[in-house]
Amino acid sequence: MKTETITVEGMSCDHCKQAVESALTNLDGVSTATVNLSEGNVDVNYDDDKVAFAHMKDAIEDQGYDVK
Template sequence: MTTKTLDVKGMSCGHCKMTVEGALKKLDGVSAAQVNLEEGKVDVTFDESKVTVDKMKEVIEDQGYDVEV
């Protein structure tokens, strides 16, 4: 398992937190996702053999947020 921190712009409330965490946790290979609203970051624990950072970035952007890796 690998843990990576993604910078996510545009998150401002509890709904944002639930949306981003929920989208990531639906991906096969993601075991944990923890949003820090104050810092605009998401810590994701995942299996690199099952999911890529690009795929995680894509699902977050599909929710309407900007991601910087």
């Protein structure tokens, strides 16, 4: 398992938090995703044999947020 902290722009409320966490945890290989709204990032625990960073980035961007 790996842990990645991804900077995400545009998150400002609980709905944003839920949207990003759900999008990530629905990916095969992601075990947890925890958004920190005040810091504008999400900590993701995942199996890099099952999911690539590009897939996580796409899942976040599909929710309308920007990955930096």
